[in-house]
Amino acid sequence: MSDLKDFLRERILSVCMLFFGLLLFGVLAFFQVPVTLFPSIAYPGLTISVDYPGADVLLVEELLTAPLEEAVSGVGGIEEIRSFAERGKTEINIEFRKGVNIDLKGLEIRERIDLIASGFPREVHKPLILQYDPDQRPVMILSLESQKFDFATLRSIADNELRRYLETVEGVSKITPSGGKVREVLIGCDLQKLRAYGLGLGDIQEVIQKNNKDASIGAVEKSGGTAQLRIFGKYSSLRDLQRQPLHSAELGRVFFLEDVAQVSFAYRDEESAARINGKETVSVFVYKSSLGNTLQIASSIRQKLEDLKIPDVRFNVVYDQSDSIRKTYLNILICFSLGAALLGGFWYYRRSRGRDENYITLFSQFPLNFFLVQFVLFISKTDFDIIIACSILLGFAMWLVVYQSLPKEKKAGPGVFSFRNTIGDFISLVVILLSLCLPLYYLDPDTGQSTLRLGVFIVLYLSFSYFLFPPFHLILSRLRGLLFGSYVSVPDRVEGEDGEEDLFPKGGSAYRFRLGSGNLSEKIFWGLYLFFILFGLFNLVRSDKELFYSIENKRIIGIVELPSGFNFSQTNEITKKIEEKIAAAEGFVEVTSKVDPGHAFLVITVDDSKVDGDDFIQKVRASIGDISPAFCYFSRESENSRFKEVRIDILGDDLDKLDDLAKNLGAKASKMKGVGDVVLNYKSPRDELELSLNNHKTSGASLNNSEVAGFLRTAIQGSVISKFISDNREMDIRLRALKEFRDSKESLEKFVVKNQVGKYVPIPEVTSQKEAHTPTRVFRKNKKRVLSFSLRLTSGSYNSVKSEIVAELEKDLPENYYIELGRSMEKILETENRLYGVIAFSLVLIYMVLASYFESFREPLAVIGTAVLPFFATLSVMSLVFGTLSLPVYLGLLLTISIACFHVMRILKTGEAIGTGFRRRSAVIGILALFLPQILFSREGGRFLMEFEVTLFVGYGSSLLLTAWALPHIQKFLSSIDIKSLVPARKGR
Template sequence: MQPESRNRNLKRPLTVAMFFAGLLLFGVLSFFQVPLTLFPTSDYPGLTISVEYPGADVGTVEETLTIPIEEIISSVGGIEEIRSSAERGRSEINVEFQKGSDLDLKGLEIRERVDLVSGRFPREVHKPMIYHYDPDQKPVLILSLESDKFDFTTLRSIADNELKRYLENIEGVSKIAASGGKLREILIGCDMQKLRAYGLDLHEIQKVLQANNRSASIGSVRSEGNRFNMFLSGKYRNLREIQKQPILSKESGKTFFLEEVADISYSFRDESSSARINGKDTVSVYVYKSSVGNPLQISSDVDKTLAELKLPHVKFNIAYDQSDTVRKTYRNTAISVVFGMIALGISLLVRKKYGNFEVFSTLLVQFIVIFFLFQFLLFVFKANYDIIVLCAETIGFALWIVLYPFLSKGGKYGEEFDFEHTAGEFLSLVIIVLSLCFPLYYLDRDTGESTLRFGTFLSLYLSLCYFSFGPLHSILDLARRRFQRNYTMIPMEESDSYTSLPDFPSRFHLSRRRLIPVFLVIVILGIWRFVSVEKELFYSVENRKILGFVELPADFNFPQTDAITKEVENKILQFPGVTEVASRIEPGHSFLVITLDEGKIKSDEFINGIKKEVGGLKPAFCYFSRESESSKFKEVKIDILGDNYNRLNDLAQDLAGKASSISGVEDVILNYKAPRDELELSLNHQKISNSTLSNSEVAGFLKTAIQGSVISKFLDDNRELDIRLRALKEFRNSPQSLEKLVVKNQMGKYIPVPELSSKKESRTPTKIFRKNKKRTLSFSILSSGLSFSEIKNSVLKELGKDLPENYFIELGRNMERIVETERRLYGVLGFSFLLIFMILASYFESFFKPLPILLASLPIFFATLILASFVFGSLSLPVYLALLLTVAVVCFQSLFLVRNPKLKSAGWGRESFLAVSIFFLPQILFPREGGKFLMEFEVTILVGMACSMLGLYFVRFQSSTSNEKLSVSEIVSVVSEPILSKRKTKKKTK
């Protein structure tokens, strides 16, 4: 085709060129403004109601706070689940709403209802607090602090008082947590007998210290026309000032110093967490993002904050940064796409099969222009660029190679577009793609939003290619003629991309009689595989870092957990190729991030080896996985619901033992602390009333005396320390020591605690858990070898036997959602094919003409499903999307075959298959970190193309007029011909 003919319809080429250049310019500017994420994120639809009731025991908190709040909020619309916990002095109710709920509106509605019931609470109950929560938070950044001057105590103080407040102001950060080091405080231990001798109690000591550790503005004065503000500085400046604080005893009329009745010294708070790197204690800061936070932006802002902070003698090291995964994913994918395009261009030049190399040049320019146009659109709509959009662009480029010949005159590369006769077919393709992606939104909103996003951007990419190819092709041709007037066209063979395929021996061809059985076998096997295959329609961050989890029974304290975790760390560090182990230890569980030198040891080799090394550390359960696999580790929560706590505890212990013996279950972990031995003080209300005391006064005194209360703050070297007040150890180290404690009443008399209460030893729960207004206890089953469906069928069937009346078990909400998704997926797939039928029926204005096309797509869909699921072992989100896309393109091509029966095609075309394979090859062969999602998509697309082509290789019919091989869609037309002919005969008869 001559260049002049290509450009005869482009009257203002420079105007069109400037239009595309303008779009490109806006896109380049937007490129630097659009946030980059790995996968789409959304707010978790959860609210938490927190209420404090100082001094109240667990049962009182449940009856007084938890149950009334549950009852009044349960009628709020859109609630999926209510979970609550009651512990001593505090209740927490977590409310999960349906996806897409307006949390601000729901928060106001919850607040109104809670305010109604809180008016009936006792006076000691604090005002209920309502805030957002996300149960799946994990750190996106771990910082460690090092110094050649400061010790761990000072570093922890720097982390808490300086670094933390700067990082909390970063947008997208939900929480900053510090671990490691020891927290200093000033401990005031009072001698209770001396206080009584002076006629004082703990409450009076507290009031004196609070009143004298205060600064205030006291006014202003004028002198010679100037105004001076007056400020009273009354804060304690050193420990000696606290020791010499005067105390007035009204009973004796004497003044004495605080050090005479109390021991005052620097001390350390009891440890509840620690951090280590490579087995060495350190101070670490954990940065958590909100549900809509951007890890890349957070990491950048943290780097800027640390650079501006400039703390002397303090060095910050990044032990873990999730944004590295995002950067590596896009870098590796971009390299694969560029090399794929280069390989495709070289292939076209060497093989000389595409008629004119300008076609490929136009495809490449289209990709660049549309890429930056997408950046502009994302900037305008304030959306993020993620792997879903990148996948739509990459797959769109490959599909355009396949679709282009169908849309050009003569079905060849290098020909003009036939807009007049292809608009209907192309519009049908776009509608089919959108229709196939939309139903998944009803299956699961998070996954459905990603699917719909993919379908929207893919349809937009193909539409922009459809309308821009002609102008861009003409502009590029015109540019070559103007700036390279002496160029010589490379002679290339004009080749139809759908050249007849080589003839196979007749024994490989199927006769009309054998076609229907083969068709049925493929469909039946496909349905069986679709039902039985493990479905994992979710995505996760892909990273080659290894995550380790050490889980212990819920009643394990911090020292026990720390000792076992240290043993695990030592075993890990003995492995060759382990470069770093960062750990965070808390009572009952630890979290480890392990970095490997993959040149010395592979991830799989390390995971298999470390499992053998730490498998015998009982009662600890340790499991390790790549970060990309952590969300796929089957942790299934089993809830046991009933009324009696002791009965629930017995059932939980029994069922957990049964679950551990089920095949495929690796371990079972109780999600609650077993009842503990307690010394219960039952207050005598009559005696308390006669003593002019109240329950809250007695409870407050005992809490301060035994546990201690933070009564004020102290500045030490510009760092804030807690001032804690409590009784000396001899008054709180045993049940017998309680007999020495006395409470001062309003009359100034001292009442011994034993006279106000009775003691008894009991076993009481530390927390009472509730689910949907019923008491519950739960345990988790950990498995990596069972599918979710198998866990549901085997575990629930086995554990549900012989349960007492009014006691039953339920799966955790996450598990219920996954199982529900699997169950509804079958209906969604059927609905998708129904939509295709409706679109094709509208195109043909017939109920029967779409049937052959649908029948043609079924064997291709199921054959692709069978092969792809066996290759990857599961039906993942990219595989599912690729299957839907395969059906859409097969239907599109079938429309052309129906309109133009002379176009005998293998469905996809040998040359198109080869071109797409070359483009996908770098990503498939080298799926480096972050490339698994796109690799699975591309492999499934190629499998679908191969399945469509194989129909021509193995199926052959003799038509009534000639020996022609038929396409897959035409073959199915032959199968459905008897049905259609019978209907026509009935119509004629009528």
């Protein structure tokens, strides 16, 4: 240490520049590191999407879905295959095990698909393989307002300008405009006149597509140079389109489009609506990809909106998911600043003489270490999230504890420790922390990622603090001497009577606890010890475990689902009534809605000063009442649906029977204890008119199936055949039959389609009609048909779902039909079951570390036997306080074990008196002062850290109390065991 002091004295400026350089790199990295709320997890899934235009649901399932499932099921590493078939399309979602190389699996799947794709019908499009993203909630909602433009113009701006402008933002997966009216050019054809002129809808489409385009001809000579020659043929006005010439080969004459069709501006049939507090608006919904950064996306979009200048149009951000992230970190920053101020004030109060240089160093280390961590994040390309924020804050708190526990060297200066005498203790603490935090990651990367980050970054912070403290302390001392001259430095500890360093001098108000073996009989001690352990184990097993990320906020998400067959207007009316009930509830602030046929999405903001979010949900649910056949589901925005929803899958063969079972079992589950909402995850089969094509007749009439399907789709629904530019904005040109030709079932009997040789064939001649009861989608799970519904629990654990609810539902199942829990639910249960093994495995690792540290088999047993006591005591207290074993509580319990082990290690190694070195009142008060603002004033997003800090503080306090109380008895018990006597003596020869 003297050599280090000499070097610093001689090269003080060089070392200062080194530290300043490290700080500068950290500051630069701080502005480059992406910030998110929780660690981003790339979902290990792929989607196979195949289009089969015109094919019905069952045909798609038979010809595409089942063969594709069979082909890809042999690929290794698959956890689950889920698929659906609908009219004209199928999607197969494949979930792989964690750690699987998705790129390689994608290539293998492509090879398998190519082998069977040659056997698909000719009309089937090429299969697409896409990255699967299960998160479908918008991260931003924008609204468009104008005093000049109507909704139709605003919707055109949203479609043609805003959407294309924002689609380039990195991390955005899609932009979806909603609400308003979509303006288009409608060509309503008179089918009788078309037939009289010898034309069909296909002829009109061909003429418009060929003429509504510009063309580049080439270059021509001009004045010794060249000029490009272009033909401009796009329609510049509606009149140009109306006067489009058509040639009738049958009549041998030319006529105009307006002779056989009504060409006009019109509005597309309403398919969506958007409202804010019941007021109609035009909104744009922004969705992010699975690895997109919410803060970066929101910041980029806000910047782009400032740069996008459209006269008389104002863009408002109605909903921004990044607000929760900003408020969370602002809350953490404010509370930590207040806590640091309280801690500094407490230290200043306890040290009334001179300047306490040691605590100035401890405080000064925090910004240095923070920016060094930022530099590590930048180098490792890791996002800054709340787990890393917790690691830094708690690393600071742990360093205060560790620093006070390290023996100091008087020769090195007040408060400075020696690496030689403390490196073993520090490395042991680091290895214990990693032994606690790493095992869960290997068993479950999703859940274990948080423990891995916590352990690694706390170790990183402690390492920076430990290795940089002596030189940093000496640099500050030297600089203060140069800048301020002489001063008085007070050591942070005073020798106690027994030679132990104490925080309080003799005669002060300090008190010592000497709880030794003489204070309590062995029977009473072991009775209490077993009670603590068994009671803790009981709470560990029975407590609800929610080891996933959750941040509370003011927003509530509402989902409205209606059965198949409900059109947009019906869905819109029901949603309006629900919005009115929501607006009448106490604490309501705002509701934003997006309505589509059969589905609505609501974002509700409440005033948490007037009503709790869960209470608001219950009141709104009671106010809405029964809205059958619609389902209305509410949840907190922070409640990740992959974890909070309990999915019940019913597997079988017959679709009608599956539909009946899902409805009956869903109704039964809704009446069970602990179940809040029940939502069907599918649309019931609907009544429809089915046209069956006769292949022999169509072939004989010189037609094919796609021609018949294309004619019917264009005549009834309309087809977009080209684009039209009006006021520099692009709109669709839609071709369709006039309303009188498509307004009833009888209209089908009058349809005639032009065949390949120019003859007209009546539709009834090549088709047959029948009433059908057809599913809109056929769902499959692992190559078997499935229908499912989801439960939202209001009480009870996930194990109770499996042991009670599922068991009760299985009683009503017919033969060959069975129930399975959704994959996310199975993962939660697997994680819970693994948790006990992880804790046991971590204790084994700790024993191995301590055995090498003490070079003893007996001392590690004393450490672990003592350390589990504060662990189970803290677990019992937290289960009573919070009711659940949440992720922050679990992380705090891991740190409790490490702190307790470190305390016992220091006692055993130094031989300090039990109860004097580690029952230090100022340390407890200091940690409480640091944590108190976050504990008392946690706001939106602050509960996560609050639970973390409460757990750690209770764990630290119980470690101080219980280790001093229990260690003598455990040592006495272990010393009474003669290991040699346990080994049978060898008999003589």
